[in-house]
């Protein structure tokens with residue numbers, strides 16, 4: 090009996106290894122909604138968060154509870170083993186220096202990738218420690234111009250600067266991050282201005298995106314739709330949804346275009 094039991098245990102172990110290894114999970118990337126434009130992108134091995142920690146909901150946007158923030162900051166549960174945190178821009182509904190500093194202090198394995206101007210805001214945090222410099226990655230593309238690439242081995246990113254929506258924010262750095270993971274390419278638009286000319290520098294990537302994550306103001310107007318069409322992603326999901334736009338209203342807006350919406354924490358899309 091004993092050898093059979095051992096064999097059974099060994100086979101069970103092998104099965105677990107193959108299920109968590111490259112064969113099964115690397116074919117599927119999961120994009121999980123946190124709040125506002127916060128998302129987690131993971132293939133089961135690598136974990137990338139974009140705009141995950143912020144404090145200001147401007148009275149209308151979704152935010153994380155304190156418990157949800159602390160789970161990220163402490164790397165609990167599904168937030169265990171975060172490789173990279175990317176920031177689109179410095180607005181308070183996307184970015185919070187104290188929470189990000191705490192996350193970096195808690196896990197030396199986390200890299201924070203953002204524009205130099207945003208990293209300076211983290212450096213100015215009272216708890217920032219010079220040892221955290223090694224965890225900072227400055228990403229500084231020119232406005233509406235080139236794409237900056239960074240390779241992390243198991244995944245890579247490409248980052249460009251698309252002008253932020255609303256004229257008074259046109260000078261603000263708004264980074265659009267593309268994440269290449271497990272053979273899929275996902276693009277996060279930050280608070281980009283919803284006009285097709287704002288995406289001229291990404292025309293070379295048109296059609297290469299499996300999923301585009303776009304703020305809700307891209308939907309329901311012609312320039313926004315034209316901008317989405319420049320990217321020609323296979324799937325598009327809207328986020329940054331203010332109170333008052335219900336899922337029902339969005340379904341009315343979406344016409345015959347194949348996009349959906351993130352409105353509930355923990356919602357996810359499998360990208361296969």
Ligand SMILES: [Zn+2]
Pocket residue numbers: 178180253280
């Ligand atoms: Zn913004």
